[in-house]
Structure formats: structure tokens, C-alpha cells
Amino acid sequence: MEWYEKFDFDEDPFSTDPRENHDKLVGMEEIIEEIFYRINSGSMLVVEGPEGSGKTTLLMVAARKFGGKKKVVYIDCSVLNKKLNITRVLQNRYGFFGRLFNKKPKNMILLMDNVHELSKLNTERLKYYFDQNYIKSIIFTTEKYSKVKFSDSLKDRIGKRVIKIPKLSEYDAVEIIRKRINDDNNELFNENIIKKIFKISKYSPKDLLKNCARVAQVAANKERNRVQMIDLKVFGKKK
């Protein structure tokens, strides 16, 4: 029996999988609006944020919004081990004959994750396709824009369109957990406990969720239906 079943959950409520949690973002309304606008108006945008701050989840939100017409392509650059062939990526939406006749798509939306992993050569053709309107808009995400190896002309096209994911406040952290467990009455987690865990996990939402899951597991093992301050000792020992 999994720990979350003891609390009457069917699934792990603290899952960190971006694909499942696209509707549970907190404190990102402005960024989401900006991303939607940039995609609509046809430009490039770089989203910058540390690990676990929700970059991939943001892209998933965009994919949800604009998906469905074979227009959106999501590429995780950290998984690529070969050269990225944008031509092939764009043509993949066509069947065999489309590819045979070298059909070119129009107004595609590219979502590129972890672009700092890309080498310079891989990004070159992006510029051409963007200029010729085969690609309508591109959203890049990276941990640090200064580390990205784009060519100068591509950087010039991006210009100052770089936004940083803001740091979460304590209040947002509480709201995240509340959203996850539908718990308005402080049944499972006390507000103060959440804030403390948030501090321990160094203000990273991903770590917060992971740590909450860990604490809840401890509580479940002790056959309690509430997380208490004593359970936080799990982290204390490591320090």
C-alpha cells in the first residue's frame, strides 16, 4: 500500500511530472500571459529560471493552449544526443508523401526546452525558418540565458525578450500545496509546516513538492493523518 492511499488519494498528489500538472501553476499568470501573447504575435521569447522552477510546466501549458492542429512542436534539447535537424522536425507532421515532395509547413510553434544544451550549429537554421515564416514563434527555456550559445544574428532577433520566472513567495507555496491536496481546512498540512518545508527546500517549487511527499510518507508510516513538526526531523539529520 502506497503512502498516499492512506490519505485517500488515488495518485501521488505531489507528483513533479510537468505533463500532469499544467493546471496547477501558482503565481505565473503574468508569464503565461506573456508567453501566449508572444506565440500569438509571432516572435521569439526566452524564459529563464533555475532548475525546478516550472519551466517545462509552462511549456506544457502553452502546448495545451495551442495544440491540436499539428502546429506545436516540443523539443527537449537535453535529451538530444545527435545533431538537431530542424528541417526533419518540422516535416514530421506530414506523412510519407509530404516528406517526399519536400513540403514546408507554415506558422509552426516551437517550444524548446533546456536550450543551453544545444551547440551553435544546431540553432542556425532556426533563424532562417523564422525569417521565412515557416516557424511562427519560438519559446526557449534555459537556466541562464548568458550560457546559451546562439549565433549573434539569432540573439539579435530575440533582443530583450527574456523573462525570468519570479521567485515564489511563502504564500504561493502554501497555495501550491493546497491546490494539490484540495485541503482548505489544514487537515494534512499545517500552514506553518508548509512554510518551513519551503524554507528547507530553498524556495524551489520542485523540491518543495518532493519534500512534502517525503514528510507525508513519514506521517503515513507512523499511522497519523496529520503531518507534525516532529516529522520535519527527516531533513534535520542530513544537515
Next chain:
Amino acid sequence: MTLWYKKLGFYSNPFSIKPAAFHDKLVAYDMSYIYKKINDGEILFIEGEYGTGKTTILKNIIRRFRGKNRIIYYSFNTGDFNLKSLLEGANSFLRKMAGLRVKNIVMLLDEVQSLKTQEARQLLNYYRDGTIQSIVFVSHDYDNVKFPVEIETFLNGNILRTVDLSLNEALDLVKSRIGDLDILPKNMAAKLFKLAGKNPRRFFEYCEDTIKYAVEIGDDQVTDFHVNEALKDVVKEQKKKKVIRKLAKAAKKTVAKKAPVKKPAVKKVTKNAKAKPKPKQTVEKTKPASKKYKVNKLIENTKKSGLGTITAKEEPISEETESDEDVPEYKVYFFDK
């Protein structure tokens, strides 16, 4: 939430920076001059800073010469360059069956700074053959390109440089994008143009951001307030630069007056010298004049060189293009490995 440009009645973003999204009439350049050079079978080199319209010039050339399998566009930084297969790709099936070779190709080569000398020689061989009628090289700086001497002699006098727009031309650009809407008054457009450092691409970006901000608030016209709010960072930087420039000037004066050691003043000079980007630009601008070859400046308004005006000759071309709005029909050949 409706998008700002839809509120104003546009279907898509009127300030898109993509050369392909709008059939821009080039404002400051005399395209007929370039077309003539290409028809005469000469080799051209177009240089210019980022965002000043190199790709847009190429785009216009493509539109002019497309449709007869004559145009090959290739961007160099993609890696492997195989000229033979590029040329074969431009040959039609029937011609291939008949054993005929391609003729009179117009090559457009982008980002030539990574062109190797061997490849350049290969190009020149085909050019002498007659398979290539004319070549247009594009790069942001001529000095960065390593051409073999043979090509340099061909290039003599055909180095074209994109020029800074004048204010009137910038206003024309805005007009071509949004028509006669009075949302962006002239003085505000001038202010944005100044902020953008006379760079057309930056200018469009700033226009987009300010108008977006104004419309979302619910105002009909852009004012100083909108500019300052929407472009906070840019305005701040501008002010910083101004202060630095003033300080530098003051420091220079003090140093000049009291040449012997005064520590604080000297410190200021060294700091500012690092932070100042402006003087470098001026140096770059003066460089082309010192080159061996003459630089043709294609400004519309220059009275010295009577290159003629664009407007009369441009119109028939734009009429053609308005009819077909879809993806351009010209073929673009890539080489993949």
C-alpha cells in the same frame, strides 16, 4: 482577453520583425540598382549591422527572380556546403533527362563569414562557366570574410552597405505597417526611433511593446507615459549612458586641465572607457572608407550619386506580390547529411 492588434483591427501583429511576414517596400534602398547588377551578372556583397534589413533585401531579390528555378538561397553557418548538389537540385527533371545543365543561376549566400577559401574558388569556377550568373554575398561585416584575391577583384566597387534610416524613412516604415492610424503620433515615433538607436528591428520591437501597453490600458494614443512604462529598462539604460557620457566628458576636461596626477579623476576615466560603447561604433563606421574598394551607399536622398528614386520602379513589383499571399513559390534548397 483580446490581443491589442485585433482590437485595432489587424489580423496579425503589424510589427512583426520577420522579413517574410510583410512585403515591405524597402524604404531607403534602390532595389532596381541591385536588380540591374544581378542581370548584368556581377558579384555583389551586402554588408550591414544586425537588423538593418539585409534579409529583407534578399527577400526582395528572391521575389523578383523566383519562378524559373533560378534562385538558390543558402545560409552558410549550417555546416556542410555542397555546391554541386545544390546546383543539381535546381535543375528540373526534364532538363536532367535531356542531359542539360543548369544555367544562369542567381546564388544568394547568407552569413558568408564562415565561407572557406576553397569553396569560394569552387563558386568562382561555376561563375566563369556560366552556370552561375550572379552571386550575392551577405554578411554583417566585410572585413570578417576571407575571400581569395580573385573574388575580391570581381567584387571591386560592388560592396553595398545598409545605411542608417533617417527619421522620415522610419516614419514611412511605420506608415507602411499600420497605415494612417493615429495611435502612434509622429513625435512619439521619433522618440522610439531614437531609443532604438536607429535600428529598424529594435524600432519595430519598441513600437509593438508601447502600443500594446497603451491599448491594454485602454488609451487611444501613445504618450510619454506609455513609452516610459512599457520600455522601463531601455529608458533606464539610456539615462545611464547619458550620465556616463557626461561624466566621461567632465573627466576628460579635468584631466586636460590638470594633467598631473589626480587620483579620482583618473579613476573615472578608466571606468568610463570600459563602459562606453559609442566610440567603438564610430570607429567601425569610418573603417569602410579606408578600404581599398569604394562603398556604394544606396541612400535615396543622396544628391551626389544620382541613383534615382525607388518609388516609380518599385510599384509594379509590389502589385504582383499582393496577389499571392501564401508561402513563396520559389524553391529553397538545403543540403542535408
